[in-house]
Amino acid sequence: MELGKPWINLGEYRRTRLMEARYEAEIAIRMLGEGLSRNATGKAFQAWKSFLAAISTGMINELSKVYRRKVRVRGLKERINEALYVVAFMPMTRVFEVSKVLAALSPMIPYLTLASLELHRYQYNGPDREGYSACLGVMMTLGSSYASS
Numbered sequence: 001m002e003l004g005k006p007w008i009n010l011g012e013y014r015r016t017r018l019m020e021a022r023y024e025a026e027i028a029i030r031m032l033g034e035g036l037s038r039n040a041t042g043k044a045f046q047a048w049k050s051f052l053a054a055i056s057t058g059m060i061n062e063l064s065k066v067y068r069r070k071v072r073v074r075g076l077k078e079r080i081n082e083a084l085y086v087v088a089f090m091p092m093t094r095v096f097e098v099s100k101v102l103a104a105l106s107p108m109i110p111y112l113t114l115a116s117l118e119l120h121r122y123q124y125n126g127p128d129r130e131g132y133s134a135c136l137g138v139m140m141t142l143g144s145s146y147a148s149s
Contacts, residue, residue, distance in 0.1 A: 010060070013088075014058075017051070020050040024046045024047035025044065028044040037122075039123075041120070042123040045120040048113070053087055055102060056090075056098055056101075060084070063098065064081055067085075071085045092120075095117065096114070099112075
């Protein structure tokens with residue numbers, strides 16, 4: 001399945017990103033069950049990033065107030081709204097900013113985003129004394145929440 005672009009069809013893009021988020025979360029849960037915690041955290045982070053991109057489509061007007069420029073995208077002749085670019089690619093440098101805008105939907109979104117960024121850090125840096133158990137606790141909580149839904 002190819003990921004559509006939000007500047008072409010916002011609804012299709014949202015559906016595809018939600019499916020991607022679900023698949024990534026399912027893979028993360030399986031990997032965690034097999035003891036592959038670092039790989040599982042990467043998949044959990046990817047699932048959250050996809051979910052953020054999906055729900056961002058409903059807040060494009062609010063995001064356009066934060067991301068006001070027109071940006072160039074390879075393969076397009078005209079520039080697009082920067083908010084659409086951010087939703088399409090959800091760059092790591094913008095994830096938390098976007099989550100603060102999405103806090104209007106749920107005040108937990110920025111906190112969950114911070115947790116996902118910690119998971120991403122753990123994926124690359126491995127366990128440390130301060131964060132290892134907290135990171136696995138986040139994974140277990142998110143995994144059990146997902147499994148019960």
